[in-house]
Amino acid sequence: MPATASPPAPAQHVVALPYGLHAPAVARRIAERWLKATEPADHVDDAVLVVSELVTNAVRHTHDSCRLTLTGEGGHLDIAVADHSEDLPDMPVHASGDERGGFGMDIVRQLGGQVTVVPAIGGKTVHVLLELES
Template identity: 65%
Template sequence: MARHITERWLKSADRPDRIADAVLIVSELVTNVVRHTHDSCLLTLTVQGGQLDIAVADHSEELPDLHARVGAGDHGGFGMEIVGRLGAQVRVVPSLAGKTVHVLLWLEAG
C-alpha cells in the first residue's frame, strides 16, 4: 500500500522524476518497520527545493545500524546500501515515542 500511495502522490504532485527510486526507498523503509518492530508506521512525503523527504516514523526506540556490513550468505540487510547507492541521504531522528527515518532524495536524476 505504501508503494502505491507514494507513486500516486508523486504523479499527482507533478513530480514524475525518480518515482521508481522513491517507491523502492519507501518499500525498504516500511518493510524494515514491519520486519523489525511488528508494528505500524507513519509515512510522510514532502517535496521542497527539488528534493523529496521520505519520512517513516515508528514506535521502536531501537535505532537502525546504517553502516552494517552484510556478509555472503546473509539474508536481508542490503536495503540501506541500495538507498545509499541511489544517492539518497539518510538520517535517523530519535524521539521519546520511537524514531523517524528520513531519506532525502533529489528528484532530478543525475
C-alpha cells in the first residue's frame, strides 16, 4: 500500500502579550515580522492592521493580558486574540463611531475579514479570517 503524504501542518505563531498601552505596537511588530517570513507580502499590511485593532480592543476593554495567535493555512490567515473578559464585543453592521472609537470592526470587514467571537468561561477569543490569495 503506497504511503500518502499528509497535508502540511498550518504555520502558526502564538504570543502572550502583557497588559499595557504598548501591547498593540508590540503585536504589530511581531505580526509583521512573522507574516513577512511566512505569508504573501501583499497582504501583510492588512493583516497587521487587523492585529492592531483586535489587540487594541483587548487592551481598551479588558484591562488584562491577551494572547495573539496567527495561523496561516490554505491561502487563509486566522488572526485570533484571546482575552480574559467574558463580555462579548458589540458587533454593529456599520458603526457610527464616536470620540472613543467605533470604526475598528468596520475596517476589519472592509478588508474582507470574517469575524467570529468564541465565548469561553473566563474569557473569549475574537477570530478574523482573512483570505490571502487574490
